[in-house]
Amino acid sequence: DVKVTQSSRYLVKRTGEKVFLECVQDMDHENMFWYRQDPGLGLRLIYFSYDVKMKEKGDIPEGYSVSREKKERFSLILESASTNQTSMYLCASRADISYGYTFGSGTRLTIV
Amino acid sequence: KNEVEQSPQNLTAQEGEFITINCSYSVGISALHWLQQHPGGGIVSLFMLSSGKKKHGRLIATINIQEKHSSLHITASHPRDSAVYICAARAGGGADGLTFGKGTHLIIQP
Numbered sequence: 001d002v003k004v005t006q007s008s009r010y011l012v013k014r015t016g017e018k019v020f021l022e023c024v025q026d027m028d029h030e031n032m033f034w035y036r037q038d039p040g041l042g043l044r045l046i047y048f049s050y051d052v053k054m055k056e057k058g059d060i061p062e063g064y065s066v067s068r069e070k071k072e073r074f075s076l077i078l079e080s081a082s083t084n085q086t087s088m089y090l091c092a093s094r095a096d097i098s099y100g101y102t103f104g105s106g107t108r109l110t111i112v
Numbered sequence: 113k114n115e116v117e118q119s120p121q122n123l124t125a126q127e128g129e130f131i132t133i134n135c136s137y138s139v140g141i142s143a144l145h146w147l148q149q150h151p152g153g154g155i156v157s158l159f160m161l162s163s164g165k166k167k168h169g170r171l172i173a174t175i176n177i178q179e180k181h182s183s184l185h186i187t188a189s190h191p192r193d194s195a196v197y198i199c200a201a202r203a204g205g206g207a208d209g210l211t212f213g214k215g216t217h218l219i220i221q222p
Contacts, residue, residue, distance in 0.1 A: 033209060037153075043212040103157070
């Protein structure tokens with residue numbers, strides 16, 4: 001079964017910390033995505049990547065960066081965590097534009 | 113920017129009822145996705161469609177491109193269908209990622 005694995009289900013970090021969220025897929029997919037999900041706002045795209053070392057800003061990239069050094073791994077980085085970044089973070093991957101998305105189980109991140 | 117609207121926001125029904133969830137979008141799209149999210153957060157992709165109708169078990173998804181509207185139907189609903197159902201639109205013209213609706217919270221009571 002194809003899989004997108006996010007390293008943590010729950011994470012608590014302090015304001016100002018640098019936070020890394022990891023996502024690994026085992027499907028050899030070209031495209032990977034990071035979303036955040038907040039009540040009343042739905043899912044919003046933070047960053048996505050078409051290929052290794054490629055990245056594109058989504059709708060809400062401020063305060064975040066990403067890294068894709070290997071095809072299977074897409075990392076989301078909160079440079080200096082703030083309380084308004086408390087959210088559910090979901091990673092997804094996709095083979096190409098004619099295929100559906102596979103989502104990870106999500107990381108519920110709390111910044112205190 | 114594409115706007116994606118879902119209705120209803122919340123829906124409670126009895127086991128066995130026929131369920132319809134609606135999704136409308138504001139600009140032309142290349143594909144429309146229906147997703148299911150159970151408590152705990154994981155999201156499963158149910159359908160991707162760009163025209164017509166798709167069926168998988170008791171789930172049916174339809175799309176009307178001219179009217180910019182899609183529906184998700186569940187026949188013979190069951191308590192295990194209780195979840196949040198999310199539609200998401202992918203715009204054409206080379207744009208990527210998805211624009212999501214806010215979701216429909218469905219509860220099927222036994």
